[in-house]
Amino acid sequence: xxxxxxxxxxxxxxxxxxxxxxxxxxxxxxxxxxxxxxxxxxxxxxxxxxxxxxxxxxxxxxxxxxxxxxxxxxxxxxxxxxxxxxxxxxxxxxxxxxxxxxxxxxxxxxxxxxxxxxxxxxxxxxxxxxxxxxxxxxxxxxxxxxxxxxxxxxxxxxxxxxxxxxxxxxxxxxxxxxxxxxxxxxxxxxxxxxxxxxxxxxxxxxxxxxxxxxxxxxxxxxxxxxxxxxxxxxxxxxxxxxxxxxxxxxxxxxxxxxxxxxxxxxxxxxxxxxxxxxxxxxxxxxxxxxxxxxxxxxxxxxxxxxxxxxxxxxxxxxxxxxxxxxxx
Ligand code: ADP
Numbered sequence: 001x002x003x004x005x006x007x008x009x010x011x012x013x014x015x016x017x018x019x020x021x022x023x024x025x026x027x028x029x030x031x032x033x034x035x036x037x038x039x040x041x042x043x044x045x046x047x048x049x050x051x052x053x054x055x056x057x058x059x060x061x062x063x064x065x066x067x068x069x070x071x072x073x074x075x076x077x078x079x080x081x082x083x084x085x086x087x088x089x090x091x092x093x094x095x096x097x098x099x100x101x102x103x104x105x106x107x108x109x110x111x112x113x114x115x116x117x118x119x120x121x122x123x124x125x126x127x128x129x130x131x132x133x134x135x136x137x138x139x140x141x142x143x144x145x146x147x148x149x150x151x152x153x154x155x156x157x158x159x160x161x162x163x164x165x166x167x168x169x170x171x172x173x174x175x176x177x178x179x180x181x182x183x184x185x186x187x188x189x190x191x192x193x194x195x196x197x198x199x200x201x202x203x204x205x206x207x208x209x210x211x212x213x214x215x216x217x218x219x220x221x222x223x224x225x226x227x228x229x230x231x232x233x234x235x236x237x238x239x240x241x242x243x244x245x246x247x248x249x250x251x252x253x254x255x256x257x258x259x260x261x262x263x264x265x266x267x268x269x270x271x272x273x274x275x276x277x278x279x280x281x282x283x284x285x286x287x288x289x290x291x292x293x294x295x296x297x298x299x300x301x302x303x304x305x306x307x308x309x310x311x312x313x314x315x316x317x318x319x320x321x322x323x324x325x326x327x328x
Contacts, residue, residue: 041066104273119150174214200238210324217297224290225254233258257314
């Protein structure tokens with residue numbers, strides 16, 4: 001959008017010119033007033049020396065008044081200066097963050113278009129092939145499997161998008177209920193195992209650990225982590241999902257053996273629409289919503305998420321959530 005960028009550049013130039021003009025005017029105002037003050041002092045001193053006016057103040061008094069006025073101008077000028085600079089910094093920061101957000105939103109829209117079109121195109125093509133051609137059982141099975149995988153991806157993308165807008169608008173009603181967290185995590189892993197039978201998913205999930213939470217949201221948070229581990233690690237590498245209780249919390253760790261996440265990116269990946277910008281990871285499909293939504297969900301459950309490095313390579317995402325007492 002060259003026209004919009006031109007307009008924006010013009011607005012920025014105008015902003016800096018106006019700011020410079022206001023500050024210069026302020027300095028000039030101080031110089032002029034001070035000069036006037038000095039002139040007045042000089043005149044008053046002359047009058048006092050020549051005694052042209054009866055009852056003229058003493059020289060020391062005149063000097064005192066000059067100093068007082070100077071201090072007054074400096075005080076008023078400094079307050080003006082600080083107010084203008086504080087206002088300018090505030091406006092600049094606000095506009096800059098809005099710009100960044102709209103840029104990220106643009107990237108998101110591009111990624112989203114791609115994310116929506118691909119599964120629809122794949123599912124459509126597979127169904128058309130099934131309709132037009134006589135295929136053997138294994139071919140039919142393969143086409144159905146990929147169509148199903150793509151529609152599942154579409155489904156989780158829609159869920160992520162709908163929920164994040166609902167949570168942000170305050171439109172989603174969380175239902176907190178006693179939830180068997182062990183079962184919930186197991187179900188998520190089993191579901192991924194059925195969808196991606198060729199991937200190696202190891203789980204170590206002791207039974208009957210409970211939390212208070214919204215099942216749908218917690219499921220979505222866990223699914224996002226497993227989905228990322230599968231997406232960003234090589235197909236032949238294993239993914240491990242573990243649950244353990246420590247103190248008053250339950251910990252779920254999702255480990256992969258992919259490239260991992262550089263330290264400088266670790267704090268950014270939970271931001272809305274953020275995706276790490278190297279070619280290898282961008283080749284993987286995504287919108288930058290998953291981890292943002294996961295963190296939002298966990299915030300609502302007084303839970304935390306952190307990310308560390310796996311050894312020798314890969315990422316470990318760890319969720320900690322307050323535990324309910326174990327049920328037997
Ligand atoms: P998406 O996967 O849709 O891009 P996410 O919010 O889930 O969005 O993730 C944000 C970014 O964090 C991803 O684009 C990716 O660069 C990085 N990331 C997330 N999980 C992993 C992981 N397990 N290994 C490496 N990078 C990851």
